[in-house]
Each structure stands twice: as structure tokens, then as C-alpha cells.
Amino acid sequence: xxxxxxxxxxxxxxxxxxxxxxxxxxxxxxxxxxxxxxxxxxxxxxxxxxxxxxxxxxxxxxxxxxxxxxxxxxxxxxxxxxxxxxxxxxxxxxxxxxxxxxxxxxxxxxxxxxxxxxxxxxxxxxxxxxxxxxxxxxxxxxxxxxxxxxxxxxxxxxxxxxxxxxxxxxxxxxxxxxxxxxxxxxxxxxxxxxxxxxxxxxxxxxxxxxxxxxxxxxxxxxxxxxxxxxxxxxxxxxxxxxxxxxxxxxxxxxxxxxxxxxxxxxxxxxxxxxxxxxxxxxxxxxxxxxxxxxxxxxxxxxxxxxxxxxxxxxxxxxxxxxxxxxxxxxxxxxxxxxxxxxxxxxxxx
Amino acid sequence: xxxxxxxxxxxxxxxxxxxxxxxxxxxxxxxxxxxxxxxxxxxxxxxxxxxxxxxxxxxxxxxxxxxxxxxxxxxxxxxxxxxxxxxxxxxxxxxxxxxxxxxxxxxxxxxxxxxxxxxxxxxxxxxxxxxxxxxxxxxxxxxxxxxxxxxxxxxxxxxxxxxxxxxxxxxxxxxxxxxxxxxxxxxxxxxxxxxxxxxxxxxxxxxxxxxxxxxxxxxxxxxxxxxxxxxxxxxxxxxxxxxxxxxxxxxxxxxxxxxxxxxxxxxxxxxxxxxxxxxxxxxxxxxxxxxxxxxxxxxxxxxxxxxxxxxxxxxxxxxxxxxxxxxxxxxxxxxxxxxxxxxxxxxxxxxxxxxxxxxxxxxxxxxxxxxxxxxxxxxxxxxxxxxxxxxxxxxxxxxxxxxxxxxxxxxxxxxxxxxxxxxxxxxxxxxxxxxxxxxxxxxxxxxxxxxxxxxxxx
Numbered sequence: 001x002x003x004x005x006x007x008x009x010x011x012x013x014x015x016x017x018x019x020x021x022x023x024x025x026x027x028x029x030x031x032x033x034x035x036x037x038x039x040x041x042x043x044x045x046x047x048x049x050x051x052x053x054x055x056x057x058x059x060x061x062x063x064x065x066x067x068x069x070x071x072x073x074x075x076x077x078x079x080x081x082x083x084x085x086x087x088x089x090x091x092x093x094x095x096x097x098x099x100x101x102x103x104x105x106x107x108x109x110x111x112x113x114x115x116x117x118x119x120x121x122x123x124x125x126x127x128x129x130x131x132x133x134x135x136x137x138x139x140x141x142x143x144x145x146x147x148x149x150x151x152x153x154x155x156x157x158x159x160x161x162x163x164x165x166x167x168x169x170x171x172x173x174x175x176x177x178x179x180x181x182x183x184x185x186x187x188x189x190x191x192x193x194x195x196x197x198x199x200x201x202x203x204x205x206x207x208x209x210x211x212x213x214x215x216x217x218x219x220x221x222x223x224x225x226x227x228x229x230x231x232x233x234x235x236x237x238x239x240x241x242x243x244x245x246x247x248x249x250x251x252x253x254x255x256x257x258x259x260x261x262x263x264x265x266x267x268x269x270x271x272x273x274x275x276x277x278x279x280x281x282x283x284x285x286x287x288x289x290x291x292x293x294x295x296x297x298x299x300x301x302x303x304x305x306x307x308x309x310x311x312x313x314x315x316x317x318x319x320x321x322x323x324x325x326x327x328x329x330x331x332x333x334x335x336x337x338x339x340x341x342x343x344x345x346x347x348x349x
Numbered sequence: 350x351x352x353x354x355x356x357x358x359x360x361x362x363x364x365x366x367x368x369x370x371x372x373x374x375x376x377x378x379x380x381x382x383x384x385x386x387x388x389x390x391x392x393x394x395x396x397x398x399x400x401x402x403x404x405x406x407x408x409x410x411x412x413x414x415x416x417x418x419x420x421x422x423x424x425x426x427x428x429x430x431x432x433x434x435x436x437x438x439x440x441x442x443x444x445x446x447x448x449x450x451x452x453x454x455x456x457x458x459x460x461x462x463x464x465x466x467x468x469x470x471x472x473x474x475x476x477x478x479x480x481x482x483x484x485x486x487x488x489x490x491x492x493x494x495x496x497x498x499x500x501x502x503x504x505x506x507x508x509x510x511x512x513x514x515x516x517x518x519x520x521x522x523x524x525x526x527x528x529x530x531x532x533x534x535x536x537x538x539x540x541x542x543x544x545x546x547x548x549x550x551x552x553x554x555x556x557x558x559x560x561x562x563x564x565x566x567x568x569x570x571x572x573x574x575x576x577x578x579x580x581x582x583x584x585x586x587x588x589x590x591x592x593x594x595x596x597x598x599x600x601x602x603x604x605x606x607x608x609x610x611x612x613x614x615x616x617x618x619x620x621x622x623x624x625x626x627x628x629x630x631x632x633x634x635x636x637x638x639x640x641x642x643x644x645x646x647x648x649x650x651x652x653x654x655x656x657x658x659x660x661x662x663x664x665x666x667x668x669x670x671x672x673x674x675x676x677x678x679x680x681x682x683x684x685x686x687x688x689x690x691x692x693x694x695x696x697x698x699x700x701x702x703x704x705x706x707x708x709x710x711x712x713x714x715x716x717x718x719x720x721x722x723x724x725x726x727x728x729x730x731x732x733x734x735x736x737x738x739x740x741x742x743x744x745x746x747x748x749x750x751x752x753x754x755x756x757x758x759x760x761x762x763x764x765x766x767x768x769x770x771x772x773x774x775x776x777x778x779x780x781x782x783x784x785x786x787x788x789x790x791x792x793x794x795x796x797x798x799x800x801x802x803x804x805x806x807x
Contacts, residue, residue, distance in 0.1 A: 049468035052423050056460040062430045063453030070445020070520075077434025077441075078755035084435050085428075085766045089773060092424045096777065099420040103784055148757040305446030306522035308514075313450055313523075320457035327465035327488075334469065334476055 001310040003284070005068040006300045008317065010280035012064060016057035017128070017276060018182075018269045023047045023054060024128075025183015027094070027121025028176070030114060033187060033198040037107065040114055044101060045339040046190040051098055053328070055091065067313055071145065071303035072287050079139055079147040080131075083163050087127050094120035122176070129175025133168030136279070137161065137224055138289030141296045157224045161291050167224050174210075174217045178272070181206035185252070185268040189261040192338050203264070204256055225289070231282045238281035245274025363763040364436045364754040369736070370767065371428055373729050374774050378422035380728050383497055383543065384550020385415050386490035388577060389470070393483040403569050408486070409474065410570070410793035411554075414785055416471040421781050423464075425774065430456075436763065440743055440753035444521045447513050447529065448503050455499035463492030497546070498539055505535035507744050508735065509604045521747070537600050538735075541593035544585045545731060548691060549724040551582035555698070556721035557789065559714040568708075570793045575698075575707055575717070583695035590688050595650065601738065602651035605745065607665040608738040611674045612681040613647055614640075615661045622647040622659035630678045635663070671740045680733035687727040694720055 026047055034040040066073045077084055093116055101113035140147045140160050152162035164172075184203035188196060222229050232238050252267030254260070287303060290296040304310065389408050396404035430452060433441050441449075466488035474482050506513075512529030516522040523529060555578025561571035602609045609615075614630035614637045615622065624647045628640030645655035652659070662670055671677050694716060701707045708714075739745055743753040 049472065050464075052420075052464040052467065053461070055423070055427070056456060056464050059427060059430055059460055060453065060456035062434070063449060063456040065449075066430075066433055066441055066445045067449025067453045068446075070441050070443075070449060073434040073445060074438035074442040074755070077431065078436070078438035078757050081435050081755070081758045081762055082766070084431060085769070088428045088431060089769065091427055092773060092777075095420065095424040096780070099417070100780060100784060103787075146757050305449070306516040309446035309450070309523040312526045313453070316454060316526075317457065320454065320461070324457065324461040324465075327461055331465050331469055334473060 001307055001314070002300050002304045004314070005064075005304065005310055006280075006284055006287075009061065009064055009068060010277060012057060012061045014273050014276040014280070016054070016061055018272050019054040019057060020051075021179045021272060022183050022186035022265075022269075023051055024121045024125045025179040025181065026187050027117055027183070028125060028180055029183055029187065029199070029202065030118050030121075033184070033191075033195050033202065035194070037110060039193075039195050040110070041102065042191050042193075042195050042339055043187065044098060044117070046187060048098060048102075049335055051095065055095070058091075064317075068305055068310060069287065069300070069303045070305060072298055075141070075145050075147070075298060075303070076139070076288055079141075079149050080134070080163070081148070082151070083127065083131070083149070087124065087131075090120050090124045090127065094124060125176045125179050126172045129172030129179075130164060130168045132175060133171030134163065135288075136171070136221060136228070136283070137165070137167055138291045138297070140292045141288060141290035141298065143293065143296050145296070145298060158291050167220055170220055171217060174213050177206065177213055178210050181210055182268050182272060185256070185264050188256075189265045190337075190339050200256070207252065207256065207268075228282050232278070235281050235284075238278040241274045241278035241281060243274075245271050245278065248274055358760045360756075360758065360760040360763060361751050361754050363760045363767065364758070365750070367763055367767040367770065368432055368436060371425070371432065371770055371774075373732070374778075375422065375425040375429055376728065376732065377725055378418050378425065379493070379497070380546045380549045380725070381418050381553060382415065382422055383493045383546035384548070385411060385418070385553070386486070386493050386550075387547070388550060388554055388581070389415060390483070390486045390490050391577065392573075393479075393486045397479055397483050403573060405474075405479075406793050407570060407573050410788075412471050413788050416467070417781060417784050417788070419463075419467055421777060425777070428770070436755055436758065437743075437753050438755035438757070440748065442520065443748055443753070444506075444513075444744060446516075447521050447523050448506055450523060450526070450529065451499040451503045451506075455496050459492050459496035459499060461492075463489055463496065466492070494543065497543060498535075501539045501542055502530055502532060502535045504735070505532045505538050507742075508538075508739055509534040509600070510744055510747055521744075534600055534604070537593065537596045541589065541597045542731075544588040544593050545724070545728050547581060547585035548589055549728060551578045551580075551585060551695075552691070552717075552721045552724045554578035555582055555717045556719075559718035560789070561792070562708055563711070563714050563718060567792055572708055576702065579695055579698035579702060579707065579717070582691070583699045586688065586691040586695050590692065594688065599651060602659075605738065606660050607662065607669050608671060608677075609651060610660060610662045610665070611671045611677050612734065612738060613659075614674065614678045615647070615659065616663055618659060618661035618664050620648060620656050620658050621645045622651075622657075624650070625682075630675050632674050668741070671738055673737055673740070677734060677737040680730045680737065684727050684730040684734060687723055687730070691720075691724065691727070 026043055030040065030043050034043045062073075097113045097117035097120060101110055101117065104110075137157050138161075139149060150162040152164040153160055155162075155165045157165050157167045181203060184199045184206055187199040188203055191199060248267045248270030250267070251263050252271055255262075255264030255267050285299045285301065286297045287300050288298040290298075389411055392404045392408040392411070395401070396408065433445075433448075433452070466485040469477055469485040470482070470489050473485060477485060506529065509532060510521075511532050511534075512523065512525040512527070513521045514524035554574050558571045558574030558576075558578055561567045562575065598609070601612070610618075613622075613624065614628060616635040616637070621644055623640075623642035623644045625637060625640040625642050628642075629638040630636075631638050648657040648659050649655050651657065662674075698707060698713060698717060701710050701713055706713075741749055741751070743750045
């Protein structure tokens, strides 16, 4: 049961990153791809109607984490207290900026909320990127399973680390880059006209830039946690996920070059999906690595709920997941294709 | 909490204040969502059956207010779930494998449903067609009530833990999912709380009708809101008191007798226990100042006969007393008073409607217009009663509040984030009032179509 729930948690978190990641990316590109008010409404409309559906995946991750791995939730969430509250505030500002910007047809009002929108998406991309770096690097977990993290300490990756160091900052920058590329790929599919053309050009350049960045991050990760590379070779599941990522990368490249917009987005989504899942498979069974004492690291088995709780939960979880996808299938056809921002179509904004 | 000897730097105090503030603020929005959702369903259904445009118009207008309200509910709700980990790590570690079940279910069953169809409900009238648009309203309403049920099951476990067992390491684990989900406390609390949400919804709807009626605009719509609001208002106000509120009090009497004693400021036990209409508890001298009692009523309400023995606080060890008896007493008594006034107002309105004077009695309209904030206050007071009454326990009889907070988070960190939340929520509140005010000023659209706000300026 424990590996299964580890997989479920990794799966849900990955779905969240893939879905909301395109909103972060599109949000950060907002001012670059959209130069006037009508174009900006187009970007917001591409994100608008489903952002809360995407964010619900994060709520689901929180719920599953407290249910399946309560000791991880209590150690990590209280240890990363200030960073997490900052993420909550960013999420709040992002949601509000999407919702209220279109309510008043006034240039100053919309420019202000567009600024909040860009700022909050950027903040969230950086923080989630840093969070991912932290998951790999670990936290200064003491023997009693607790820690409290500063924003930064000496920028080293071992010992009494902080939220930000040279490694987690690099991951954050890398994350921003990849999410920008992912968001641009999404905008290519959903928009028309100048926004579309700028997104195409950006998506190509950003994905090209992501390749050397990925190589650099891989080398850095090898330096921070050398044992992970060995883990990668020993885990067939990680190879499978890598194969998915490779196939997705191929779809992404041919999709972008050949103008197959749906294929490009599918490629970009499954590329993130594959890379993140292979990472999760590699990290298993350690859920939170200790930078001060590797023996104090929290493994999945150490922070999981009792077997019985996990067994009871798997049934309703499966039913809920099927229902969730059923809802998505029902509503998705209303939101596919190019967005329309004319006033009488009853689309968002 | 403010016992002498507890310093202001006590982290438990600040964790409690932050959670109390963020949850009370958050719940101002879902209570309207849960109440209003069924009004939308009702109007969409009437439109479908009769084909009358006024019902669509009503649904369209209220969907805009619903949408704004829903958005604030979503953004203030996400911090709630994460605070279980950030601020209440001890609680999460101890009981996560039980309460996490319903927290995860809320996300997986309720939020996916709600957030999938909310966009369709607010913007999709033309695209979906009348039938599917009605179904979207049903989906959102069902999702919001499901969400409420999962949260209430979670809270009921904290009030009256059932269906659990102890794991080898001393933490809790789920023993029986059905017992946990069908906690008798949860059944009663769900009925009471959802009726209270309907009270909020109907007072808000009726107040809007009274507002337009008094201004002499949108007469058809005003009549619709007044009639639906006061009818649902009367039924739900009655149901909140009896049988749901009554059962809730009996539940407290049976499972948390010390809480009942504190709620009533009852320091000495005895038969023929009174309910005090007015009075102030004096905890230091263990008596009720200047009370106006109704003898025997508490015995009857709590245990069924006037002769029933009701225990007083002096029969329980001091360390099991709720830690703020005065606040608990005032919260509970004000809630009861307001609930009684709600019944009177709505009975008056219904009687006037029967006499054909609902739309023409200015005094009644003024009262209806101005009374909508009070159900919000009563709902908050009810939750204060539930949460203060459970103290000093976080999970009744199992985990004390002082064992549940995050030990690594200092009081300074929490004060800092509390101030941040207060600032953000203040701005959010202004924004909400401004945007809702615009919609109300703009009023129900005559024709369907353009997105709100646009046509006001063009």
C-alpha cells in the first residue's frame, strides 16, 4: 500500500504541475505575448474558466498527503512554514487577479490586475521551483523528525541549509524557464493572431534553451545527491517514465515545427509528466532527505499512515478519480479550441 | 485563554487566533454559496418548466453574485487545508490518517465537481442550453453541500471521535470507515449547519428584494426575491431551531456535559435546571450575575423532563472546563436570541404575504433589507460555540489543543502571518463589497447576453 500511495501522491502532484504550470507560464508571458488590452483578455480567457479546476489538484494533493503521509505533512509543512504561507498568499493573489480583472472595463483597473497576475504567477513559479529543489536536496531534519527552515543560510547544500541555496535557486530558474515554455505551448493552441504568432516564436526558443538548462541541472543534482543517479538506474519504473518523456519530447518538437498545436501541448505536458515521475521514482523511498544526518531522513514507510487506513482509502480514491475525469470530459469540449473574447459569446471576459 | 500566567508569546494562543480568524472569515462566503446554490437551482428549474424569462433573469443576476462569492470562498479556503500542516502539525501527525480521509474526499469528490461546473454555471448559459445549464447549477449546488458534509464529518470527529483505533505508535488510525462517515454527531451537525446556511441565503435574497422594492425598481424581480427568500427563510429558520438545533444541544448534553454546563453558565448542578434569558457568567466567583431564568427548561431541553438532573461545572475537574467560559456563554446565547428573531421576522413576512402586503409594508421591507448581516453573525456564533465548547480538547477526550499545534513555529512567525492574512483579507473584503455593490447597483439585466459590467459602460 505504501508504494501505491507514494505513486498516487506523485501522480496527483505531477498532474497539478502540468495543469497549473501552463497557467503560471502563460501568466508570466502575459505582457510579452499580449501587447494591448484585447490581446491580454485573450490570455486571461485561455486560463480563466478552468484555473480553479487546476488548483483543486493542489487541494487534492494536500488532502492525500495528510491522509496517507501525515508525518511528512506535519514535519514538512511546519518546517517550511513561511515559504508555504507565501505560496498561499501568491495563490490568493493569482486567483483574485484572474477573477476580478475582467469585471470592469477600465484600462487602469485592468492594467493593475494584469500586473498582480504577472507578479503572482512569477512568484509561484519561483517558489514551486525552489520547493522542487528542496525536495531533492532535503531539509535539515533532526533525529526527532522536525526542523524549521530559514529563507537562506550560507547557500550551501549540506548541513543547516535554508530554503534557497545555489542548487534550489538554480532549480527555481530552470522551473521558470520550463514553465514559460510550457505556457507558451499552451497559448499557441488556445490563441489566434499576434498572440499566437508571438507564442509560437517564444515556445520554440524557450524549449531550445531548456535543453542545455536540463543538462546543467542534471549535473548539479548529481553533485548534490550522487546516490540518486544510481537509484535511477536501478528503478525500471523510472526508465518507463523516461521513455514517456522521450516520446513526448519527440511529439513536442514535431508538433512545434509542423504546426500541430494539440500534439505540441500533449508533448509538452507528457514531457513534464515523465520527467517529474521518473524523479519521483528515483527519490523513493526517501520522502524528505536530511541534510544534517542522512539516517534521520523520512522514508515513505516511516511517515505513512497505518496500513488499514490506506487500504480503506484506496477504494473511494479510485471512484473519485474516475468521477473527476468524467466531469472534465463533460466540460472540456466547451473549453477546447481557440478562445473567443467577443462580448456576446459568454466566454470568460 | 487569557488566564493570568499565559504569556502573550504563548504560541498556542496565536495558532488558535490565526486559525479562528481565517476560518471565520472564510466561512462568511461558503455559507452564502451553500444557501444560494439551491435558489439558483430552483429558478433554473422554474425557467425550464414554465419558460418564463423572469426566472432566467433572476438566476443570471444571482449567478454573478454567486460567482464573486464563490471565488473569494475558493481563495480563502485553500489556506485552511494547508494550515493543518503548517500550524497544527501535532494534530496532523496524531490524527491525519483519520481526518485526512475526509479532507482528501472533500478535494476529490466535492471540489472537482464544483470547480468543473462553476464556469459553466456563470458563463455558459448560451453555450450549454437551458437543460444543461440547469444541470450545471445542480452540479455546483451538490458539490458545495458535499464539501460541507466532509468538513462537518471532520469537525464531528474532533467533537465526538468514532470509528478509530490506536496504531502501534500511539497515533490514531481508521478502524471503520462507515462509523467514521456516519458519526451521529455529523448527521445532526450537518442538518443544523446546512439549515443555517439556507437561513443566510434566504435573508440575503429577501434583503435584495426589499432593497429593490424600496427603491421602486425591478418590481417583478423584487417580488420574486421577496417571496422565495421569505418562504425558504421561514422554513429554514424553524428547522435551524427545531429539530436540528435541539438535537445538537442534546448531543452536546450527552457527549460533552461539561460543555453544556459552560454554555449555560451553570456552575452548580441540580434538577429543574434553568435557561437564562439574560445573565453574565462570573467565572472567578462561580456564579451567574443578574440572571433572568426560565426554571426547568434546560432540564427539559437537554434530557427530556423538567426533573432531569443537569450537572454543573463544579462536578467536573477544573482542567476539563472550556477555557473561555464567558465567550462561550455569550456566543451561544446570542446565537439563540438571533435565531428566535429570525423566526419572528420571517413569520411576520409570511403572514404579510398571506395578507397580500409583503411588497407594500415599508416597515417590513426596511427590516428585511437591514437584517441580512445577522445570519452571518449567528452562523459565526454557532461555530464559536462549537469550537470554544470543545476546548481544552482538539479531539474530544483524545488530544488537547496545547498538544496539537506546530512546536517548531514560534509565536512571532504566527503573529507575522496573522497580520499578513488580516491585511490581505481586508483588501479582499473591500474588493468583494465593491464588486458585489456594482452588480447590485447595476441590477438584473433585462436581456441575456453580454458579460456583466460591460454594458454598464458601453
